[in-house]
Amino acid sequence: MDRTLTNQTPNLSSADPELHVRILAGHKAVLDQVDYFRANFGLTQSRWKGDGTRVTEVDETISVQLFSALEIQFPADDYCSEESVETPEPIPLKGEFAWILDPVDGTNNYAVGVPECGISLGLLRNGLPVYGFIYDYGRDNLLQGGPHFGAIEGDRPVHAAQSLVNEKLTFCMHFPIPVEELNALNEALQVWRIRCPGSAAVGLANVATGRLDGCLEFRAKPWDCAAGYAICEGAGARFRF
Missing domain, CATH: 3.30.540.10 (Fructose-1,6-Bisphosphatase, subunit A, domain 1)
Structure with a gap:
């Protein structure tokens, strides 16, 4: 290599x-x-x-x-x-x-x-x-x-994915997930294709490059996402809090 x-x-x-x-x-x-x-x-x-x-x-x-x-x-x-x-x-x-x-x-x-x-x-x-x-x-x-x-x-x-179809979404998500959020995610977890890389930065990198459609985090700290936030915005991704 x-x-x-x-x-x-x-x-x-x-x-x-x-x-x-x-x-x-x-x-x-x-x-x-x-x-x-x-x-x-x-x-x-x-x-x-x-x-x-x-x-x-x-x-x-x-x-x-x-x-x-x-x-x-x-x-x-x-x-x-x-x-x-x-x-x-x-x-x-x-x-x-x-x-x-x-x-x-x-x-x-x-x-x-x-x-x-x-x-x-x-x-x-x-x-x-x-x-x-x-x-x-x-x-x-x-x-x-x-x-x-x-x-x-x-x-x-690189550019974030733009053509998003709900039943074909591939999302990054990290566990554990707060119990109170599980019910709200019940339908999505049965439809989305979920990946768990074990690194918030790598997850956001894959969103910025379009390899993943999105990333859902519940316990991220500023150092987990400060770099990825800026990069994803540069790649055309949008954030919701």
Whole structure:
């Protein structure tokens, strides 16, 4: 397999200088972590956190290294990683730009050697996702994009599915699902074709590329979907909350 990722980005001519420089820096920061991510797939040590989620040494290392690289260029920006959040309370944003990172999205998969996992980095401006990067380990490529920029997978433009027919829908969904939501989903679960990749970022990547028709999440955190939200919007997908 060719393990070399493209350095291409979408057309960024519409980005102002402050956004443009951050997109290029985020692009490099993610690619700089890919070799380390690949080398430790299925091999890294892990432990269980108090909230019942798994964390690996790779989560913690990428979180520190990736943000350290960005903080040199953008010390006034806000930074939030799944591995740096210790409070359930909302974290107020102080700057115009904020970086939201899941260093290993799909940690359970990554730790045991299931390839649906990756690095997810979202860039927010005034609280809204404006650009995202998802390194998809299983496909060994970089998906990126945002509103006004479109979305590309590697060097290929991608678009969300548009012709949706209810009985033919293929949706991504993650479990467990809250009991109170099951009745509302009863009909859909009998009609839709359901996939559960175990990674919110990979699920949204598949929506952005049109491989899946949609994604339904009930317990997603900002780091799960910040990058995917921006990319999906760039690919023409719509969100409902």
